[in-house]
Amino acid sequence: NAGVTQTPKFQVLKTGQSMTLQCAQDMNHEYMSWYRQDPGMGLRLIHYSVGAGITDQGEVPNGYNVSRSTTEDFPLRLLSAAPSQTSVYFCASSYSRPPRETQYFGPGTRLLVL
Amino acid sequence: GQQVMQIPQYQHVQEGEDFTTYCNSSTTLSNIQWYKQRPGGHPVFLIQLVKSGEVKKQKRLTFQFGEAKKNSSLHITATQTTDVGTYFCAGPDTGANNLFFGTGTRLTVIP
Numbered sequence: 715n716a717g718v719t720q721t722p723k724f725q726v727l728k729t730g731q732s733m734t735l736q737c738a739q740d741m742n743h744e745y746m747s748w749y750r751q752d753p754g755m756g757l758r759l760i761h762y763s764v765g766a767g768i769t770d771q772g773e774v775p776n777g778y779n780v781s782r783s784t785t786e787d788f789p790l791r792l793l794s795a796a797p798s799q800t801s802v803y804f805c806a807s808s809y810s811r812p813p814r815e816t817q818y819f820g821p822g823t824r825l826l827v828l
Numbered sequence: 829g830q831q832v833m834q835i836p837q838y839q840h841v842q843e844g845e846d847f848t849t850y851c852n853s854s855t856t857l858s859n860i861q862w863y864k865q866r867p868g869g870h871p872v873f874l875i876q877l878v879k880s881g882e883v884k885k886q887k888r889l890t891f892q893f894g895e896a897k898k899n900s901s902l903h904i905t906a907t908q909t910t911d912v913g914t915y916f917c918a919g920p921d922t923g924a925n926n927l928f929f930g931t932g933t934r935l936t937v938i939p
Binding site: 811 | 834861863870919924925928930
């Protein structure tokens with residue numbers, strides 16, 4: 715049982731490049747989400763999904779796309795990277811919809827956009 | 829979305845001293861969760877409080893939920909170097925569909 719896995723661990727992009735951050739969980743969790751963490755700003759919700767085929771926007775969705783074709787996977791796409799997207803990205807999952815469910819976080823992806 | 833304010837932002841303590849972080853909301857919360865994030869790591873769930881006035885303990889950690897369910901605190905007795913990290917509280921957002929995280933309190937323990 716690997717829990718929540720994320721790839722890559724580190725990434726450097728140039729402004730305008732696109733990329734996909736991968737997230738997978740093997741706990742059969744229905745709810746998955748993406749957060750970004752910036753110094754002094756805590757964790758901010760980007761997008762979330764309550765099940766396969768269902769996604770919705772969080773607090774800071776601009777510049778990001780998501781899809782949920784399977785229960786296990788929830789990739790985050792940066793369409794055209796900007797320096798403001800330099801951050802640490804965490805994927806999280808839970809058995810069902812928050813807020814009373816324990817969130818299990820992946821190890822994070824550290825992204826630098828030049 | 830729901831605003832959950834957390835203070836202080838930083839705290840430096842000598843090993844063996846106590847530490848407290850506070851979480852405040854302008855609205856009543858149905859529940860509150862606490863997470864710990866070690867330096868370079870990811871947030872890890874610590875505990876959830878649901879009842880008004882609830883107090884829960886985990887070894888040297890004491891968690892409280894206010895009577896009005898608008899505030900919460902985490903108190904660590906006799907800090908150790910293993911307590912180093914950032915402590916986050918999280919409550920329901922306005923639609924109660926997601927968690928809204930506080931800005932966190934970063935604890936440094938000086939040996």
